[in-house]
Amino acid sequence: MPPRSGSIPGPPCQDEVDTLDFKQFLGVLRRRWLSVVALMAVGVGIASLLSFVVLTPKYESRSTVFLSVDVRDTTDAITALYFAQTRATAYADLASSDELSKRVIDALDLDMTSAQLSAEISAEVVEQTSLIRLTVVDKSARRAQTINNVLTDQFTSYIAELETPGGATSGETPQITAQITDKASYSPKAVSPRTTLYMVVAGLIGLLLGIALALVRELLDRTIRTAEHVSEFTEAPVLASVGFDTDMRNAPLLTDLGGFAARTEAFRLLRTNLQFIDLDNQPRCLVITSAVPGEGKTMTATNLAVALAQTGRNTLIIDADLRRPRVASTLGLDPAVGLTTALIGRTEIHDAIQVHEPSGLHVLASGAKPPNPTEILQSRITQDLIERLRASYDIVIIDAPPLLPVADTSVLATLCDGVILVVRHAATTRDQVSEAVNRLTQVGGRLYGVVVNMVAKRAIGSYYYYYYEETAPERGGKSSRSSSSSGKRAASR
Incomplete structure (x- = not known):
């Protein structure tokens, strides 16, 4: 298993602790700089208002x-x-x-x-x-x-x-x-208000208040922002961090991106790290889930499956989110025929499986929405079907519903080798992650690792991730590549 991101071997000495604390302080200022700048601007604005509007020159x-x-x-x-x-x-x-x-x-x-x-x-x-x-x-x-x-x-x-x-x-x-x-002197220069002094003092006061507000907000913030936050609840590593991409809606899949795009590198890193999870027993069936909706678990499951298929491995993705299925629509395939139609015998399993031509990925969509998803997933016929598919493919990726709202994923976690938990940077709370991990533990599920999704670029370094980013092509058809380093280089492309 790869070392947990952000772990420090051995007890740190006092100097290391002090340095780490100072770095954490700088990290807080970097994340909360808008609050600091806003309060400085407010202070300077109030001083300017008093100087130029309220106070009479003397x-x-x-x-x-x-x-x-x-x-x-x-x-x-x-x-x-x-x-x-x-x-x-x-x-x-x-x-x-x-x-x-x-x-x-x-x-x-x-x-x-x-x-x-x-x-x-x-x-x-x-x-x-x-x-x-x-x-x-x-x-x-x-x-x-x-x-x-x-x-x-x-x-x-x-x-x-x-x-x-x-x-x-x-x-x-x-x-x-x-x-x-x-004799009495004459000076046309006002001695009050002292505009420059007032603005400097107000700016400094605003700076101090901004720093204080940033620290208070950081202390009260319970969302996942660093690898250390993840390590508070599980020994499972952060397998990858996927940066926030404004072009996600227009180009959701890796097949829509260039070979050196940031998201492409992130999923290559995730694909590579999966090889080191268990060297003796390589995972053949993985459940991808999240604590709550809106964390990006479907997009993570789909792109991970695409990244695995691009290496030549016989890969199948199953849309087991029978409440809000989205895998087929994301891949541009028919969602009407799939898992549920195969379970009730309306179609054969080999007829229900579709192929995503750009990547060669095999897809088992959700099929028709059933009234009782949990009962269907925990049925014996579903277990037998997953065992058959597991034996037929090199690796099976299952897109499962969120852990906290429903019990579906707890059922699927017992049928597969392990679970990858997707959390959304600065949105998923630590309490939600803690509860999700507890639910997996209660059913005996194995948490392989965590994927931190939608990470702001300035926070990428919190997860020790390195990638190349491909910029837009120039008019002559050439493209320029820029690299940004904030930790460990992705091991594979």
Whole structure:
């Protein structure tokens, strides 16, 4: 039996575990990149909306006032400087006071309250100096400059009043003098909103939220996405992964494809791996089924049978899905005559078997739909018929109904050598696979392996599969071949 895809021999060391975890993290991001990009785009979009639509642009005007000390009666200049710096801190707090705001409003006849103007004014002391920097922020650059000009004048006058109350002076106390060193500036460039910063921060927040959402979705996702997910429920190997093909409806069969098409290589790999399932007892009769409908088990059974027939082996495919038969229609044959008509004796078995000319595959269609499929399949006459056909052909492939909805496949599993379970990538849940495996185990059926169907190309590497892909022919009749590698090369073509 071939080694299980994705298995790691021996217990991994800590470094290997850490590396594997990091690779799994990158794999999650690769699979969920749309969520990450979407949340980043949402974050940047919200920041852009706030910056360009919601928030009003604000403009800034700055001016500087210098506080000096009259030291004619003071011998210690350092003490005088310290005194000026201390006063500067106190006066900076007065720059946004209600009293000063009222004076500015009266001087400019502004249509706003003192509290509103105070919110637009700020003052700070330049470190290690007695300089006070006044800043006015307003939605108009010109008005911000005008307000700052009046504010600076009123501020220096206000300091003079506080320093000489009633016009009296004292020779014992150093005298503070306020002088304007930098008049109110004018800048046509808005200082708020900071669009670039907002967009960068919002993008980073969106990135983190996107990664968090991707990890949460991965933890909550119970679908089959990697070979490790399959190995949680069975020791049977992943025999092949069949990539998703948008041209499946137009070209469902291998005979419709080129020799180097991705699907062709996938079924060649499956055909080759079947040779190593049991070297002592090569399988002569295989049941192809799935856990639930819609996994692609009929297409898998049909193309596997075609791939076997193309090697020259005498191959028969039986459509035992008596509820929703599709093998004959897929191969372009008559579905009316087949298994059920042969069982009831309406036709001989050799007359019921048709041949698919492009591949040489022998086909036993389902025939008329019976009212009791399970009872028919578990009858003695059906068992005898399968034994006869098994002895007449090199290999018999049976397309069976899904395991979970009906009991038909559980009956067929006891009549054949083994079962191949088809699961659909990112659709079949792990619970469904677990239940399907349990049902096979309960009836003593042997699960040979799993085929993962409809795998996205970016996820092919999760199943260690390598194939050549043939591109569309060029106008001159030539065709170009491109190869993509994500693991182990298909052993046979």
